Amino acid sequence: MARRRDLPLERDGTGRFLPWLIALMVYLACLALAGAVMLNEASARWQSGLTGTMTVQIPAPNSDRAGEHPTLVAAVLDVLNNTPGIREAQPLSHEKVIALIEPWLGQGNVANDLPIPVLIDIQLHDDPDSGTAIDTVALAIQLEQVAPGTRLDDHEIWISRMLRLSRTISAIATAIVILIGVAAAATVVFATRTGLAVHQGVIEVLHIIGARDIYIARQFQVRALSLALRGGLLGLGLAALTLALLAGVAGQLEGPLLPHFTLTPYLWGGLAALPLAAALIATLTARITVVRTLSRLP
Amino acid sequence: MLRFQNVGLRYGLGPEVLRDVNLHLAPGSFHFLTGPSGAGKSSLLKLMYLGLHPSRGNISMFNQDIATIDQAELPGLRRRVGVVFQNFRLLDHLSTLDNVALPLRIAGAKEGTVREHVAELLSWVGLGNHLDVHPPTLSDGEKQRVAIARAVIGRPSLLLADEPTGSVDLEQGLRIMHLFEQLNKIGTTVVIATHDRGLIKRFSHPVLKLERGKLKINRRLGQHKSAQDKPESSKDAQNNGPEDLRADPLKQISTGDAVDGSSS
Numbered sequence: 001m002a003r004r005r006d007l008p009l010e011r012d013g014t015g016r017f018l019p020w021l022i023a024l025m026v027y028l029a030c031l032a033l034a035g036a037v038m039l040n041e042a043s044a045r046w047q048s049g050l051t052g053t054m055t056v057q058i059p060a061p062n063s064d065r066a067g068e069h070p071t072l073v074a075a076v077l078d079v080l081n082n083t084p085g086i087r088e089a090q091p092l093s094h095e096k097v098i099a100l101i102e103p104w105l106g107q108g109n110v111a112n113d114l115p116i117p118v119l120i121d122i123q124l125h126d127d128p129d130s131g132t133a134i135d136t137v138a139l140a141i142q143l144e145q146v147a148p149g150t151r152l153d154d155h156e157i158w159i160s161r162m163l164r165l166s167r168t169i170s171a172i173a174t175a176i177v178i179l180i181g182v183a184a185a186a187t188v189v190f191a192t193r194t195g196l197a198v199h200q201g202v203i204e205v206l207h208i209i210g211a212r213d214i215y216i217a218r219q220f221q222v223r224a225l226s227l228a229l230r231g232g233l234l235g236l237g238l239a240a241l242t243l244a245l246l247a248g249v250a251g252q253l254e255g256p257l258l259p260h261f262t263l264t265p266y267l268w269g270g271l272a273a274l275p276l277a278a279a280l281i282a283t284l285t286a287r288i289t290v291v292r293t294l295s296r297l298p
Numbered sequence: 299m300l301r302f303q304n305v306g307l308r309y310g311l312g313p314e315v316l317r318d319v320n321l322h323l324a325p326g327s328f329h330f331l332t333g334p335s336g337a338g339k340s341s342l343l344k345l346m347y348l349g350l351h352p353s354r355g356n357i358s359m360f361n362q363d364i365a366t367i368d369q370a371e372l373p374g375l376r377r378r379v380g381v382v383f384q385n386f387r388l389l390d391h392l393s394t395l396d397n398v399a400l401p402l403r404i405a406g407a408k409e410g411t412v413r414e415h416v417a418e419l420l421s422w423v424g425l426g427n428h429l430d431v432h433p434p435t436l437s438d439g440e441k442q443r444v445a446i447a448r449a450v451i452g453r454p455s456l457l458l459a460d461e462p463t464g465s466v467d468l469e470q471g472l473r474i475m476h477l478f479e480q481l482n483k484i485g486t487t488v489v490i491a492t493h494d495r496g497l498i499k500r501f502s503h504p505v506l507k508l509e510r511g512k513l514k515i516n517r518r519l520g521q522h523k524s525a526q527d528k529p530e531s532s533k534d535a536q537n538n539g540p541e542d543l544r545a546d547p548l549k550q551i552s553t554g555d556a557v558d559g560s561s562s
């Protein structure tokens with residue numbers, strides 16, 4: 001039955017604009033989805049890299065009291081190592097700290113007499129539920145007493161801000177994809193109504209001969225499916241090219257703070273679903289539009 | 299079969315083009331419908347093939363009230379009605395053969411037999427050489443015959459023909475009438491709208507007369523079915539070409555069960 005073509009739907013011009021519009025919409029939806037997925041993955045990676053760690057920063061000593069500094073560091077380490085819940089506390093070597101600063105000041109530009117704080121990297125016990133949760137406020141106060149000016153950073157604020165950002169962007173991307181879906185449906189409604197008007201005479205004859213509404217709707221449906229699928233695949237292809245290009249450019253720019261621009265199979269699956277979703281929306285929309293219009297015939 | 303009770307029809311907000319139409323078509327009856335141009339013949343047929351809702355009154359068809367029937371049953375009723383439109387209404391993008399095959403295919407007939415049936419019927423109406431051409435290239439008379447073939451291919455229970463002989467010569471016209479009478483013999487109820495008094499005189503069927511939207515039924519005296527006309531139409535047909543034109547045209551029309559399917 002699907003091959004029945006009593007309506008000359010190929011000739012009404014819908015085929016000329018619908019695939020391009022669907023292609024554009026699927027393209028934009030692909031980019032929105034890819035952006036959201038990659039950001040989510042990056043923030044998940046950052047988060048897992050940062051949870052279970054804390055950093056203590058002991059300010060650089062004033063030059064007149066430099067002699068006391070090693071004892072301060074030792075005292076801080078002593079406090080940390082005696083705090084239940086902390087697995088390990090390791091001061092970063094001077095070279096490592098300099099390496100962290102270098103990207104901002106340029107290689108070899110870090111002056112020898114630059115006051116450089118001591119950074120202590122803390123690894124917590126893996127299982128936070130084992131009754132060894134750390135009271136960070138108490139610990140911070142304790143450290144302040146041992147070495148004034150010492151700061152304890154558990155990355156909480158940073159992580160929570162980053163999560164909020166990535167959630168917001170995800171929500172926006174989801175909204176964009178939904179809006180694009182609505183726009184696609186509206187486009188198909190418009191195209192289908194045009195088709196119904198163009199073929200009104202033929203439809204009337206089919207109706208009088210005894211064609212059921214779904215018989216006529218099916219022809220519009222099949223047509224919309226094929227046009228939307230064609231457009232959707234084109235949009236997906238263009239989006240894939242764009243993303244591959246972006247991944248290539250971003251790959252040359254290795255940096256610890258950049259989200260890894262990787263196209264995971266999970267992401268590809270999501271992208272491939274978009275043309276299918278477009279085809280589904282087009283099919284259903286065409287069907288509903290035709291059946292609703294025809295139900296008004298006598 | 300078909301019953302109209304106090305039916306009135308107006309287009310939009312215009313005047314009533316049909317008024318107080320009461321009529322009952324018995325199963326197997328054969329009627330002419332006549333009246334001056336603009337009297338409402340086509341409009342009345344339109345109501346009969348359920349192409350319009352009446353503005354008032356009741357229509358029942360095959361013993362079912364059209365106003366209260368389940369919408370889903372209407373296509374089934376429509377498939378039992380064959381219509382020859384005054385302006386043919388062929389589908390220009392389909393070949394002659396596909397146009398005539400349409401009712402069978404819509405009713406879900408098996409594709410294997412469709413082509414054969416349709417080709418036979420088309421050659422019976424003299425269009426055997428035009429199976430694959432499209433309507434725009436046909437003459438009006440040829441289009442009319444395609445339209446008639448499309449109306450009868452499914453062996454309808456009710457055949458409504460609007461000026462079915464208006465565009466063909468007398469000989470073809472009689473041939474077409476012969477076809478309708480054959481159909482009528484096997485039980486099809488027939489209504490033929492025509493201006494052609496000569497045609498009406500040749501046959502002794504009752505005449506429905508429309509005048510300014512009002513219907514008058516002229517029962518005619520001594521109604522002898524079509525027996526007396528048959529030799530005439532057969533004689534005419536005999537002179538016409540190589541095929542045996544007296545052959546029962548209905549042999550070519552697919553059997554009722556082929557189109558009875560409610561699948562679509």
Ligand SMILES: Nc1ncnc2c1ncn2[C@@H]1O[C@H](COP(=O)(O)OP(=O)(O)OP(=O)(O)O)[C@@H](O)[C@H]1O
Binds near residue numbers: 334
């Ligand atoms: N679609 C329409 N919209 C408005 N008025 C219409 C419509 N169709 C027919 N009419 C009007 O209804 C009246 C009857 O028209 P109809 O076509 O039924 O007449 P008819 O008897 O078939 O005429 P003819 O012999 O010329 O075919 C006419 O006055 C016509 O103008």
Ligand SMILES: [Mg+2]
Binds near residue numbers: 339340341384460
């Ligand atoms: Mg008319």
